[in-house]
Amino acid sequence: MPDRNIGILALNAGSSSLKFGLYTVDGTEPVERVSGSMTSDGDQRVFLLDSPRGRLQRRAVRADSALQAIFLLGEMRELPPPSVIGHRIVHGGISLHQHARVDDSVLRQLDAASVFAPLHVPPALRLLVDAMATFPDATQIACLDTVFHNGMPDVSRVLPLPAALRNGGVERVGFHGLSCESVVRQLGRDCPSRIVIAHLGSGCSVTAVRDGCSVDTSMGLTPAGGVMMATRPGDIDPGILLYLLREGRYSIAALEDMFERQSGLSGVSGTSADARELLAQSATQPMAALALAQFTRSVARHIAGMIVALGGIDLLVFTGGIGEHALTLRADILNQLAPLVCDLAVRVVPARENDCIAQHAWKLARH
């Protein structure tokens, strides 16, 4: 039965933007009606709205909160207000491993999870608290970015560290799970057995998927590891952290800032964390070119590692802002893989995380 009076809002707080989608229910499935992304500079909010013709419309509004700004848009106000709100939560902490209805216990667990993903969880929590105040009658659902990786085998999940740490929850968790799930769903019957998904956005990860399930992924306990990213280094020698701690010149807050906000493309180039800007600079600025060369090397190396994990590859999927749009970076990655894999099948599939958020939120809210 179509029920276009039920609004489902999907909120995806990424490290560089907030993506959102408003859905109504058609049949049993949420169907997207409006979607877009928003970046903030103080109270100035800049939107890129998706339009049915596939062209992006740019809008700017001033508003105190992100949610207030989203609901100033005429397109949102024409639709039923949300009775279900799904939030992408990157990390559920040590004890929350499933998508969940938000209650006091879930809020406490998410608050404790902030330390694992300081770029993501605190802003997502602020948004959640704002959504609870703005739409007090709506059911709020936390959709975790980690759930897709829950079944990873021990050979990937267990980290080569002392057992005592493992018992305390220090293990590979993995992220971009909603994106990977959306890729598998979009491929549907065309999803072959062994696929590698390179999610390349501000955060980047590479995941090995066998028969629709995650078997290995590049990020670890936190989204700072694995592939080089916009502002995060990806995997680095753990001795560097020990050296810096022993030196005693940096507080924990300064180290967090260094590893979360000042490394990666931004750290190497010294000019920008944005791949598009670095591509524009790379002809004239050697450090921008070096940052991109290190980036593509890091992605290619992780893809090669995932081919080992799968014992071969049937399809490589690129997704995320860079994966979907940066043709030259994709070509560079594929060139580096060419000597290793003959006739590699490659597809670009959009990261439709909001669809998965809306579907999980609707399913949990109904039960």
Ligand SMILES: Nc1ncnc2c1ncn2[C@@H]1O[C@H](COP(=O)(O)OP(=O)(O)O)[C@@H](O)[C@H]1O
């Ligand atoms: N046309 C493009 N060419 C190159 N890079 C692009 C293009 N469009 C987006 N990007 C890059 O995608 C990245 C953002 O990806 P996205 O998946 O939206 O990140 P997040 O979800 O973390 O906000 C930025 O580095 C941006 O420069």
Ligand SMILES: CC(=O)OP(=O)(O)O
């Ligand atoms: C987990 C992660 O890094 O997410 P994003 O790419 O949205 O920053």
Ligand SMILES: [Mg+2]
């Ligand atoms: Mg993202």
